[in-house]
Amino acid sequence: MKKGLIILSFVLLGAVIYGIYLWNKPAKSAATEEVFASIQAPALYEEFKNNPEESAKKYLNKNLEISGSVESVAQDSSGSKCVLTTGSDDMGVISISFLKATENIQIGQSVKIRGLCAGYLADDLLGGNVQLNQAVLVQ
């Protein structure tokens, strides 16, 4: 009887600890997730543009290491952001939101960035937009 109570209390304790862990689970980020693929910015964009559904299946929530040239940078209340050129004729871009404030990025710079793929937004006027989040600058 006593033994049963001890086991039960351990099981309960374990459940509580697991509950606390789940509640406080840190958000996934490109700093900790395994890299799924290394790809050039224009190639990633073309893939999403030509085949949005298949590409979403392949890349959604995956950590992508992307290389490209910086078109614009922004620091706002929601953090650091930058946009990579794709060279596409519809003005499509890769938009990146950084995990932490990342200030040493210049327009025109060649960069390598890891980020979690959030998907693709097509727009007739603005051109498409592949979004990467929780990103970190590699070089």
Add this chain to the structure above:
Amino acid sequence: MKNLLFLSLFFMTTSIFAQKYATRTGFLGFFSKTNMEDIKANNNNVSYVIDWATGDIQVSALQTNFKFEKALMEEHYNENYVESSKFPKATFKGKIQNVGSVNIKKDGVYKTKITGNLDIHGVSKSYTTEATFKVSGGKVIAETKFNVKCSDHNIKIEANLKNNISESMEVTAKAELTEFKK
């Protein structure tokens, strides 16, 4: 000579009507309040396009771009509620009523209604909302708030979570748009 006149007239009118404003970094957020819990989600990567000549407005957001306070909430939101892998986007397509009352060439605050269809979780529903357009120095800050019922978009909240998640979400949209030049 006549052709030239016609041509220049044509270019003049196109420049007058090239009145598209846009941004890729607009805000869209929602808020659920119950006695048990407040839940807030923000998305700062929302694209907005307004055509002032026709009054057309289009807003698109990726569901996976909504950020919650807790990672677990974000997971549940994407997997159980809006099913982001099946329905990755939330979109709004509508018209600004009485669009002529908004003078984008003159600084000021303009209020008018927007009517359109909001598509979430594969279900489209018509909404009308009061919006504010603040014009200042060539930029337009568009802002509105309205309520969305989860059941209207076939989003089911489990009975045991009804006390934690409100059936009605307060949606806030805000974006600073600038003239779009290709």
